[in-house]
Amino acid sequence: MATVADIKEELKKVLYPGFQKSIIDFGFVKDVQVGDNSALILVDITSSAPEVEEQLKKDITVVLSNAGVSNIEIKITKPEAPKQQSNSVSGQNIAPQIKNFVMVSSGKGGVGKSTTTVNLAVAAAMQGKRVGILDADIYGPNIPRMMGINGKEVEIVGNKAKPFSAYGVDVMSMGSLMEEGQALIWRGAMIMKAVQQLLRDILWEELDILFIDMPPGTGDAQLTIAQSVPVTCGINVTTPQHVALDDSRRSLDMFKKLHIPIGGIVENMSGFICPKCGEESDIFGMGTCDALAEQYDTQVLGNLPIEPAIREGGDSGKPVVYCNPESESAKRYMQSANKLIEFIDKVSASASNAEIQPTTPPGVSACSTAASGQKSSNDSGSCGCGH
Numbered sequence: 001m002a003t004v005a006d007i008k009e010e011l012k013k014v015l016y017p018g019f020q021k022s023i024i025d026f027g028f029v030k031d032v033q034v035g036d037n038s039a040l041i042l043v044d045i046t047s048s049a050p051e052v053e054e055q056l057k058k059d060i061t062v063v064l065s066n067a068g069v070s071n072i073e074i075k076i077t078k079p080e081a082p083k084q085q086s087n088s089v090s091g092q093n094i095a096p097q098i099k100n101f102v103m104v105s106s107g108k109g110g111v112g113k114s115t116t117t118v119n120l121a122v123a124a125a126m127q128g129k130r131v132g133i134l135d136a137d138i139y140g141p142n143i144p145r146m147m148g149i150n151g152k153e154v155e156i157v158g159n160k161a162k163p164f165s166a167y168g169v170d171v172m173s174m175g176s177l178m179e180e181g182q183a184l185i186w187r188g189a190m191i192m193k194a195v196q197q198l199l200r201d202i203l204w205e206e207l208d209i210l211f212i213d214m215p216p217g218t219g220d221a222q223l224t225i226a227q228s229v230p231v232t233c234g235i236n237v238t239t240p241q242h243v244a245l246d247d248s249r250r251s252l253d254m255f256k257k258l259h260i261p262i263g264g265i266v267e268n269m270s271g272f273i274c275p276k277c278g279e280e281s282d283i284f285g286m287g288t289c290d291a292l293a294e295q296y297d298t299q300v301l302g303n304l305p306i307e308p309a310i311r312e313g314g315d316s317g318k319p320v321v322y323c324n325p326e327s328e329s330a331k332r333y334m335q336s337a338n339k340l341i342e343f344i345d346k347v348s349a350s351a352s353n354a355e356i357q358p359t360t361p362p363g364v365s366a367c368s369t370a371a372s373g374q375k376s377s378n379d380s381g382s383c384g385c386g387h
Ligand SMILES: Nc1ncnc2c1ncn2[C@@H]1O[C@H](COP(=O)(O)OP(=O)(O)OP(=O)(O)O)[C@@H](O)[C@H]1O
Pocket: 106, 108, 109, 110, 111, 112, 113, 114, 115, 116, 137, 140, 141, 142, 215, 216, 268, 269, 270, 304, 305, 306, 307, 308, 310, 311, 312, 314, 315
């Protein structure tokens, strides 16, 4: 017969959905009682989402059945879901201690979105702002490497995770919380839950600006963030080629549909600065974002050249803006951050997400019916609701 200690040992295999830690390590298992081939497990969780409870019941049952326990009773207590009227038009903010949220997006991967996030955030911190980075790029969370905190253990305080601190910036990444490759199979409801946890279950201090590095494209994660907090503005990172600009338009259209003010466009890999002679030459094109910015009634925050120092800074966890402040790119990141801060100051007071609140119950996105057992109209992970 399994003892209480045996059962607890087995429960260490049950990870809290969206996190790398087990329900035992989180301290969520409040009581274990064993009888003749039976076990009663009491679990107290912090999420009110029904899909988290469902997932845990399934995982606990599998683990204990495999250990030979046949009669398993699981009781899960959780906080009551926030009340929401079906026709709710009130805005939501699940991280009210943060003054401004900046969503950093790109039409596609590899254009330098994370690099830009890191350098703009560090530049803003160097200008005296209290800054955080939330790496919500679940498909390629590379902020930890770029900020030099790769592989560091997350500190848990109570039921929450403490952000890391690097270059004067608070940082938390999906990459620090989940197993490698774990998110690749995520769809709809799981992505939304994970993204909300990054805002709610992380011990963010009072911040002036939280930069949110989004997964490329326009999907569930973008919509969830926009519904969960009033995003002050969105910025788009793109390379200058016309094919890249087409993808950027989708990303800029998404900001418009989500009622997010567009803070500007960063034209990355705009020309090449030779490390030997310092001369700037055109590779992918330069200045192509000016027309795009005009079309969307916004500004170009900066033109960042291809500069080996930027890539080296990313790979070695030493952001160029901090570690090589005399470089041309560091100066341009500083100017871009300045422009962004000016924009934030202008629109901060009016940031609201009241117009995009879901009319579905909490925990179920207006865009995904996965949690209610129906198949989503768009199973590719992107939002199918027209937003
Ligand atoms: N201006 C630049 N000069 C030189 N290298 C750059 C520049 N911008 C980005 N890079 C390099 O390009 C690579 C891709 O950048 P990054 O990871 O920031 O892109 P991303 O858009 O966030 O990609 P993904 O969304 O796929 O994670 C990195 O190795 C980065 O160091």
